[in-house]
Amino acid sequence: MSNLNKLDFVALEVSGRNYLKWTQDVKLHLTANKMRSTIIADNITPEDMKARAMIFIRKHMEEALKVEYLAEEDPRSLWVALEERFNHQRAIYLAEARHDWQNIRFQDFKTVNEYNSEICRIRSLLKFCGEELTEADLLEKTFSTFPPSCMVLQQQYRERNFARFSELITILLLAEKRTTTYF
Incomplete structure (x- = not known):
């Protein structure tokens, strides 16, 4: 029973602080499980594969995010929504890394x-x-x-x-x- 709740990696935090690492982990796991196509634009994938991808992605999100995105039923739509919300993290990391490099x-x-x-x-x-x-x-x-x-x-x-x-x-x-x- 304890294996049901076991995560493959750290869940996406509500703050989005770990978004970039989380996306890499999700992409790798979806690729390994032959489900990466479910988050790629203009790709037609079987419904059962979409459902497995949604279960996997949602499993690796904090509870508050699961509730916020409860209406999302398509992994691509969820992926885009999360990207719109959290992708600004890349700009923050870039500014921080440039500062660190300079100093x-x-x-x-x-x-x-x-x-x-x-x-x-x-x-x-x-x-x-x-x-x-x-x-x-x-x-x-x-x-x-x-x-x-x-x-x-x-x-x-x-x-x-x-x-x-x-x-x-x-x-x-x-x-x-x-x-x-x-x-």
Whole structure:
């Protein structure tokens, strides 16, 4: 009986705070269950498939949202209604990610791993919102935000002409291992 209420992922919150992640989870699960077509425009799908998709989507919504959208019987209509209500979250995330990108500095982190994790989070968020950071962007951001006391090392790392950000991070992690600070 407890399996009836078990969720595959976190339910969509009334605030919509988790809308973007929720949509990705729903899309993946609908695709895995061969029901993604139910939320795509101008697609004719059998009624039983639409019903299964509605059950799945509604199961992953907070109770208040279920009540608000009680009249919706078509998964595509529900999908569009939720998108109209919550898709502004993408603009919020984009503004936040741009701000974080502008203000991140290598020298502000205690470890290379902390910096790398934050860079990867920002990069992923920007990509999700339709903006790409290139390898050159990541390398330049790292080099340009080295601590002032490490300018010689920064120049040495620049001269190595790294093609990938991950290569630089590997070198920085190794250097960090050999010392108690970054270098």
